[in-house]
Each structure stands twice: as structure tokens, then as C-alpha cells.
Amino acid sequence: MSRRPRGGTAGRALKSIAATNGELSPYRVFRRDDWAALRADTPQPLQEREIERLRGLNERLSTEEVVEIYLPLSRLLNLYVRATQRLFEATQNFLGTAGHKVPYVIGVAGSVAVGKSTTARVLQALLARWPGTPRVDLVTTDGFLYPNAHLEREGLMERKGFPESFDIQSLLRFLARVKAGEPAVRAPLYSHFVYDVLPDTTVTVDRPDILIVEGLNVLQTSRPPRDGKAIPFVSDYFDFSIYLDAELDELEKWYVQRFMTLRETAFRDPGAYFHRFASLSDEAAVETATGIWRRINLPNLLESIQPTRQRADLILKKGPDHLIEEVWLRKL
Numbered sequence: 001m002s003r004r005p006r007g008g009t010a011g012r013a014l015k016s017i018a019a020t021n022g023e024l025s026p027y028r029v030f031r032r033d034d035w036a037a038l039r040a041d042t043p044q045p046l047q048e049r050e051i052e053r054l055r056g057l058n059e060r061l062s063t064e065e066v067v068e069i070y071l072p073l074s075r076l077l078n079l080y081v082r083a084t085q086r087l088f089e090a091t092q093n094f095l096g097t098a099g100h101k102v103p104y105v106i107g108v109a110g111s112v113a114v115g116k117s118t119t120a121r122v123l124q125a126l127l128a129r130w131p132g133t134p135r136v137d138l139v140t141t142d143g144f145l146y147p148n149a150h151l152e153r154e155g156l157m158e159r160k161g162f163p164e165s166f167d168i169q170s171l172l173r174f175l176a177r178v179k180a181g182e183p184a185v186r187a188p189l190y191s192h193f194v195y196d197v198l199p200d201t202t203v204t205v206d207r208p209d210i211l212i213v214e215g216l217n218v219l220q221t222s223r224p225p226r227d228g229k230a231i232p233f234v235s236d237y238f239d240f241s242i243y244l245d246a247e248l249d250e251l252e253k254w255y256v257q258r259f260m261t262l263r264e265t266a267f268r269d270p271g272a273y274f275h276r277f278a279s280l281s282d283e284a285a286v287e288t289a290t291g292i293w294r295r296i297n298l299p300n301l302l303e304s305i306q307p308t309r310q311r312a313d314l315i316l317k318k319g320p321d322h323l324i325e326e327v328w329l330r331k332l
């Protein structure tokens with residue numbers, strides 16, 4: 001175990017959480033190797049074909065990353081889920097009632113292009129391998145963005161991803177129903193391809209063992225209500241939360257790289273919202289992507305995503321090439 005965070009701006013900001021509090025820091029910091037060692041007695045090593053399947057989720061994801069970072073994390077989460085299930089049983093015994101166990105909810109937060117979807121999908125696959133949690137569902141809060149028609153009407157098209165672009169009440173209602181143990185709860189779906197919420201398309205969450213909720217906004221707090229009525233935070237419905245963290249210049253690089261890849265692939269389809277960018281020269285495409293990043297996603301990160309980092313139970317600090325360099329685990 002170590003208390004030596006490295007890195008630039010984001011690293012320094014993280015370091016200050018520990019430094020200002022000294023021994024009172026709410027986090028225990030693990031360097032990559034120390035964290036990887038915690039997989040040692042994971043009873044089920046991954047088979048080669050399972051690793052291949054996981055890499056199929058993202059061809060750039062390395063096997064080491066799965067084994068050294070995500071396997072120990074799935075082990076920790078499995079222990080937490082089991083402990084929560086036992087607590088639920090204890091309450092049932094005390095009350096003399098018998099009820100359905102409710103899904104264990106994990107939130108995954110972080111910037112645009114930090115890799116939330118990839119991390120969420122790897123965790124989904126790994127957690128489903130553990131006894132007691134075979135059904136792991138995944139939703140992304142992008143589905144709760146207001147449709148483009150609404151954003152256009154309200155002059156919010158350049159604010160997509162900011163707090164005011166989400167129908168937060170609808171997200172809160174969805175989570176309340178899932179946590180109340182309701183069957184077949186539906187969530188709306190967003191398409192990056194058409195750059196809009198899909199009308200008449202939903203995903204159904206039907207009492208899974210675990211639900212992973214991934215999105216920019218999952219650790220944001222609501223504005224204080226004017227009428228004095230208490231409003232829950234999205235994270236009130238979470239049993240555990242993870243923040244994916246990286247340096248600002250890396251994030252910009254990853255955003256631009258993804259844009260360049262999409263230009264060669266999805267944008268070529270005339271149905272794609274960004275089809276007009278497929279014919280740009282390399283130079284113009286980099287300029288366009290950098291412009292979108294600096295005008296929309298970077299300000300959103302600085303104003304409303306990064307300030308939520310300290311609310312997470314676990315912070316995964318990525319370095320170059322998406323490799324996780326440090327794991328910050330909140331002391332219980």
C-alpha cells in the first residue's frame with residue numbers, strides 16, 4: 001500500500017484530498033501493483049477464452065488490465081454484495097417478513113470519453129461470474145437526456161451532458177422503482193449514432209442481482225429545493241460508486257482519437273448525425289473534435305463532473321493508454 005499519488009493537474013487535485021487531511025484522508029491509496037496483489041486468492045482464475053470475450057468488449061483493453069485491476073475489484077464488490085444481502089436478510093428476520101431481495105446498485109461516474117462504458121461492461125461480465133450474482137444489468141444515464149427537440153427548443157444543444165440537459169426526475173423515478181424491487185422497470189435509450197434519445201425504445205430492468213448505472217451525472221447533487229421538499233440524489237440509490245479519473249490532456253486526446261476512429265467507421269453511414277464530418281480532412285477533423293471537446297465536454301467536466309469525484313467510494317486513476325495507475329478506496 002502507498003500514499004504516493006503521481007501525475008499532473010488531476011493527480012495534484014487528488015493528492016490534495018489526501019495531503020490536506022493527512023491521516024484523516026477518507027481514502028486508502030493503492031498503487032497498481034499493490035492493488036493487483038489483492039487478486040491473489042480470487043478462487044476462480046479467468047480462462048483464456050473468457051479474457052478473449054472481455055477483450056471483445058473493447059479491442060484496446062489489455063488482458064493485464066482485466067486481471068490486475070478489474071478482477072480484484074470484482075472480488076471486492078462480490079464481498080460487498082454478499083454482506084449487503086446478509087444485512088437485508090437480517091432485517092427480514094427482525095421484521096418477520098419475507099421479501100424479494102432488491103438489486104445491488106453500482107454507479108460509474110466520470111468525464112466524457114474516460115471509458116465509463118468499457119469499465120461498466122467489464123464489471124458486468126466479471127460480476128456475473130460470481131456465485132449469487134448471475135444477473136447483472138447495465139443502464140446508462142444518457143437515456144435520460146432530454147430529446148434533441150426539447151434541447152433545441154430550450155437552447156441547450158451546446159449544453160448536452162450538463163445537468164440541465166437531463167430529465168433527472170425521470171432518472172430518480174426509475175431508480176426508486178428498481179430499488180423498491182419492482183419487476184420489469186423500463187429505461188429510455190440514447191443512441192450516439194443518431195445523437196438523440198431513441199423514441200419508443202427502452203431497456204428493461206427486471207430485478208437483477210446487480211444493476212450498474214453509468215453516466216456523467218451519477219454523483220451530482222440536486223439543487224436545494226425552493227418549496228422545502230427534500231429531493232433525493234441519484235447516488236442515494238447506490239450501494240457503491242466508482243469515479244474514473246484521468247488527466248485533462250489525456251481525456252482530450254482520447255476524445256479526439258475516438259472521434260477520428262468514428263470518422264472512419266460509424267460517421268461514414270449517411271444515417272449518422274455526424275455524417276457531415278466523414279468527409280473532413282484529418283486536420284479539419286482534429287480541429288472539429290478539439291473544438292467540441294473544449295466548448296462543451298471540458299467545461300462540463302470542470303464545472304459539474306470533477307467536483308463530484310470526492311463523493312465516490314472508489315476512484316480509479318488512469319494514466320496514459322487508459323492504464324489504471326492508482327486505486328483510491330474509501331475507508332469504511
Ligand SMILES: Nc1ncnc2c1ncn2[C@@H]1O[C@H](COP(=O)(O)OP(=O)(O)OP(=O)(O)O)[C@@H](O)[C@H]1O
Pocket residue numbers: 058060061062065110111112113114115116117118119216254257258321322
Ligand atoms: N480500458 C481501456 N483500455 C483501452 N481503451 C479504452 C479503455 N476504456 C475506454 N477506452 C477507449 O476510450 C474511448 C472512450 O471509451 P468509452 O466509450 O468507454 O467512454 P465513455 O466514458 O463511456 O464515454 P461517453 O461518456 O462519451 O459515452 C474509446 O475510444 C475506447 O475505445
Ligand SMILES: CC(C)(CO)[C@@H](O)C(=O)NCCC(=O)O
Pocket residue numbers: 112142160161162216292296297
Ligand atoms: C451523450 C454525452 C453527453 C455523454 O455520453 C456525450 O457523449 C455528448 O454527446 N456530449 C456533447 C458534445 C459531444 O458531441 O461530444
